[in-house]
Amino acid sequence: MGGVGSGYWYRVPRRIYIEDTLQLDIRDLKRQGVLNGNGSGMLSWPVKQLSAEYSIGSAEVVLKAPWLVGKQGQHIFLSPSDCNFGGQRQWFECGACFRRVASLCCLNGLFRCRHCYCLPYRTQGMTKEARQFVKLNKLEQLIFDRYDNGFRCKKYGMHWKTYMKLMTQYVNMGGAQ
Numbered sequence: 001m002g003g004v005g006s007g008y009w010y011r012v013p014r015r016i017y018i019e020d021t022l023q024l025d026i027r028d029l030k031r032q033g034v035l036n037g038n039g040s041g042m043l044s045w046p047v048k049q050l051s052a053e054y055s056i057g058s059a060e061v062v063l064k065a066p067w068l069v070g071k072q073g074q075h076i077f078l079s080p081s082d083c084n085f086g087g088q089r090q091w092f093e094c095g096a097c098f099r100r101v102a103s104l105c106c107l108n109g110l111f112r113c114r115h116c117y118c119l120p121y122r123t124q125g126m127t128k129e130a131r132q133f134v135k136l137n138k139l140e141q142l143i144f145d146r147y148d149n150g151f152r153c154k155k156y157g158m159h160w161k162t163y164m165k166l167m168t169q170y171v172n173m174g175g176a177q
């Protein structure tokens with residue numbers, strides 16, 4: 001029988017989006033100070049309740065965890081590019097296609113770029129209307145404070161100038177005034 005729990009439904013391939021995977025983002029590493037110098041420590045993905053040991057050198061990050069492929073750790077190469085205004089910016093190099101990317105996704109314990117895994121962003125799988133709705137919703141959360149009685153008003157502390165600018169965007173997109 002094909003009811004929920006019988007196993008039947010689980011065989012239907014579910015579309016996987018980037019947002020569903022565990023991601024390693026070079027910007028996060030930078031923000032956390034991981035990229036500075038030769039260090040080691042732990043990286044964690046609280047949402048997935050997973051963590052990995054990392055050690056970083058000038059040219060690679062090595063990740064070690066039982067859920068990751070590679071007993072010696074997974075080596076992810078770093079690839080710098082020169083910035084327009086001097087200095088350098090770090091990228092990951094995908095271990096399969098050698099693309100320079102800002103973030104890698106982990107599927108089945110292996111970090112690869114989204115191109116290799118053919119992963120779309122969740123918003124790409126939506127219709128135009130659905131995307132619009134999400135945008136409108138985000139804008140709404142940005143602009144308004146909500147009250148329990150259903151009224152809403154300008155977010156506390158927001159400048160009127162900002163409010164008017166966002167409000168114009170909101171109304172132009174079809175938001176109700």
Ligand SMILES: [Zn+2]
Binds near residue numbers: 096098099115
């Ligand atoms: Zn790749």
